[in-house]
Amino acid sequence: QQQVKQSPQSLIVQKGGISIINCAYENTAFDYFPWYQQFPGKGPALLIAIRPDVSEKKEGRFTISFNKSAKQFSLHIMDSQPGDSATYFCAAERGSYKLIFGSGTRLLVRP
């Protein structure tokens, strides 16, 4: 079963716009929610992560919003740039057993 559902599958945004990627999870025992960014030809790399005791975490132009009651979290990319064009994966984990990844979102930022 898919424990972490990610949407949309692909996203096109104009330069300067806001990119929003959403994830929903089922297991309320998850306690760590990272986002990974993958450029073509590269492996994924950690972008930003959040724990369920906070509702928002911001690092530069990247923000995670977390809604524990709805079991949802999202990545917001403000002032999106062409260099942000990549595939983004949300993930969830309980303790440090193993990461469960979403299906990925391919983001294209048009100049």
Place this chain on the structure above:
Amino acid sequence: DVKVTQSSRYLVKRTGEKVFLECVQDMDHENMFWYRQDPGLGLRLIYFSYDVKMKEKGDIPEGYSVSREKKERFSLILESASTNQTSMYLCASRRDRAMNTEAFFGQGTRLTVV
């Protein structure tokens, strides 16, 4: 910087062949993982290892095995390659099982089974 190196970027193998994918990390991480990445399915865990000679099955272990004889090296073995194992394979390592640590990924091996 942590470096995770996968031995091949691209591999083409024939159905029925035994295939070895090699992964080496240089930061003395305890935990190593093998994922496969398929469009629309994200990253799915095949096997992982939290210590030398220790291994645990992930979500899709069928048709695969692993070997970890040294801490820095984790090998994925396709016992008898099949066309449905054509995929991108990603190796990752993490520092400590007890904490939510960052996973460091290799660049991936794109395997085609013909």
